[in-house]
Amino acid sequence: MNTLGRCAVVAVLIATAAFPASAKRKAHHAPTPNKGHLEAATRLQIFLDRANFSPGKIDGRYNEVTKKALALYRESRGEQAQTAPSRSNAKSNAAPDVNGLDLASAEPVFIPYTVNEADLQSIGPLPKDVAQQAKLKFLPYRDPADALAEKFHSEIHFLEQLNPGKFKAIKPGDQLMVPNVEPFDLASVKEIKPGSEVTSQAANEMEDQADAQSGTTAENPHQEQHPRCLSG
Incomplete structure (x- = not known):
């Protein structure tokens, strides 16, 4: 077999070997719902x-x-x-x-929301060092998208889907479409002091805790800290 023929065979073998891997990657890619x-x-x-x-x-x-x-x-x-x-x-x-x-x-499932200054007040730099983080009164949000996602109990990618091209540079006055939930008060994060506890929990979260803590008494229920609150 001449050199050209050998090269052709090698190219076919490489393409054949690569196809299953490519197909596998596509099979695991979750399609965007309509x-x-x-x-x-x-x-x-x-x-x-x-x-x-x-x-x-x-x-x-x-x-x-x-x-x-x-x-x-x-x-x-x-x-x-x-x-x-x-x-x-x-x-x-x-x-x-x-x-x-x-x-x-x-209903309605989605409602318009206008971004305001208060939405951006809990945003700030977050030290990488855990010891430095412990000195903060609260954990700031990375950016406006992170803050608004928490405010409306949503995944950031989901809000990006609802608002194509608007989540790259969010500023006060921008109007977004958001799910019609009870908004979380972002300002309340700053009011929570280190080590304080928040008693509000979803019913299914309490159900999970009851299963995990079957030996505890009802008089001393487990309470979770707010995810943005640091223990003292």
């Missing part, structure tokens, strides 16, 4: 968030945390337990059974 699917999933997440059954960070997907929150919500209302989805279905973006839920109460 507008109707995203809105329906967000509606359910807002409904659960308002009912104090946290679906996790709102992301417009029927994720595993959302499905678990829905199951606990139904259980709290005395509804018959539904057949648990398989592990693969629980992690998929397939819609769960939402029959009987007052999802209309979550």
Whole structure:
């Protein structure tokens, strides 16, 4: 076989070997849900968030945390337990059974919001050194996108999807579309003193703690610190 022929064979072998890896990468890439699917999933997440059954960070997907929150919500209302989805279905973006839920109460799903100066007051540099972080009264948000994502209980990428091109340089006066949840008061983070505790918890978070702390008494419930608060 001449040199040209050998080169051709090598090229074919390389292309054949590379194809499965490329196909595998594409197979694991989660497709972006269409507008109707995203809105329906967000509606359910807002409904659960308002009912104090946290679906996790709102992301417009029927994720595993959302499905678990829905199951606990139904259980709290005395509804018959539904057949648990398989592990693969629980992690998929397939819609769960939402029959009987007052999802209309979550309308409108998205609302306009105008960014103001107060939204940006909890933003600042964060030292990499843990010892230096411990000296701060609160952990600042990295940037406006980080702060607004927490304010509306959402994933940053999700808000970027709702507001294409607007999250790169957010400033006061910008109008964004956000999920219709009860906004978190960003200013309250600065009012929390180091070592203080926050008692507000989602019902499903308390359920998880009850399972993990079956030996504790009701008179001494576990309380979580706010995620932005530093212990003293």
